[in-house]
Amino acid sequence: QKEVEQNSGPLSVPEGAIASLNCTYSDRGSQSFFWYRQYSGKSPELIMSIYSNGDKEDGRFTAQLNKASQYVSLLIRDSQPSDSATYLCAPHQAGTALIFGKGTTLSVSS
């Protein structure tokens, strides 16, 4: 049984701060790692993907991957109230089902 663990939160940060979201996974065969953002009642949307160890930056978002530790994280710099949502982690191995963590709820206060 593949497991994906995330702190459920809520994680509360003030506007302009850095939000740090963490995820650990059990499947060592995972090759791709996705972060999805989901607003309440809406479908998830992809915000970051990372495939190699290290950091990947895209605008205010940075994904960090450490396959040896089976750990992936998402940093959101200069957090905005519009970033308030649930963030879902999804490690993936080709040819297998895509499983999501339960998500971390982020609340950014203005």
Place this chain on the structure above:
Amino acid sequence: EAQVTQNPRYLITVTGKKLTVTCSQNMNHEYMSWYRQDPGLGLRQIYYSMNVEVTDKGDVPEGYKVSRKEKRNFPLILESPSPNQTSLYFCASSTRDSGNTIYFGEGSWLTVV
């Protein structure tokens, strides 16, 4: 436009009355999947399909059926719905390759009374 279309978007039904939630994608994706989402439980996979005529159980398949007769369609069937199947359902599709974006439908709110 690439999209995954689910219908109905909203439905209130009664216990035991069979219903089907349709899902269609226009991207020629091999992989399709159904998830349900409940408060505090995240997205839980019901069934998935790697290609036509190939389906597998996810984490919570009890009470559901699926079929994949055509590549574009992946209907979710509730033969005898019960109140514990009240949930928000998402259909999703992707190519089989790792690293490719998974596309979600807009979701179907299902209430069983």
